[in-house]
Every structure is written in structure tokens, then in C-alpha cells.
Amino acid sequence: MTRFDAADPDDRRALFVDAIAAHEHRESPFLTVEAEPIPADEPDDDAESAAPPWVQYGDGTLNLDCTDEELDRLKSLLDEFSAITIDDLHRPEQAEGTNVRLTARTDPERVAQFLDRTFLAVYERPDDYRVWAAEV
Known part of the structure; x- marks a missing residue:
């Protein structure tokens, strides 16, 4: 794998496929992809709100954190991806939001x-x- 970032839609999908291939070749426990953070409008904004979203992938399992609103959007998105299903929802008491584990029974291009x-x-x-x- 020679590149580690992409901004064009086709390049992003190619990056994801390449990262999955590198992850499998290296037999690493998981890979992590993250989007650049959206800059905070105010210098006093909570640093947590500016944290970039991330998704981990390993052995057909996707893992991500989301707010309640993001979880609703994720559930709607899954209507388009029948081979990807929610496996577990975990809501830690000490954290806001939900950790979601998904099972992906599909090829790297669809992932x-x-x-x-x-x-x-x-x-x-x-x-x-x-x-x-x-992380790959």
C-alpha cells in the first residue's frame, strides 16, 4: 500500500479496498480509517465534537461509534446494504453515544x-x- 489518504470519491473507495487488502495481507487484527475532522467554528468548542469519525474493519466485522442521530442514519443506510447487518450495540455508561458492531458478508468493493x-x-x-x- 503506497498511499494513505484520498479525497475524490473513486480514490476513497480504491483506498478502502487497498487498505482491506493490506490488512488481510499483513494479518493485522484490524484496520482503521478516519475522516478529517470538521474544523470547530469557535475556539472554545468542545474538542470532543471536533474528533474525527473513524471506522475499524477486521475479519468481516466493522466497528464504529455514533451519536443517537448518527445511529438512526446508519440504520437507514443499512437498507441499501443487505449484506451488512448490526451485530451488537453497546452503550457504555461513562460515554455518550453507541458503539456499533456490524457484520459484513460481502466483498471488499462493497465494504x-x-x-x-x-x-x-x-x-x-x-x-x-x-x-x-x-492504521493497517
């Missing part, structure tokens, strides 16, 4: 499409958002 749509639809990133393969 790449799902990842791109997740950042666009669930995390509401703009069409030209930049994503990084943060």
Missing part, C-alpha cells in the same frame, strides 16, 4: 462503498471529504 457512504450519510461529511488509512 468500500459502505465505508464511503457511512462517512457521507452517517457522519455527514461533504462530498470532497478526505479520509486516511490511519
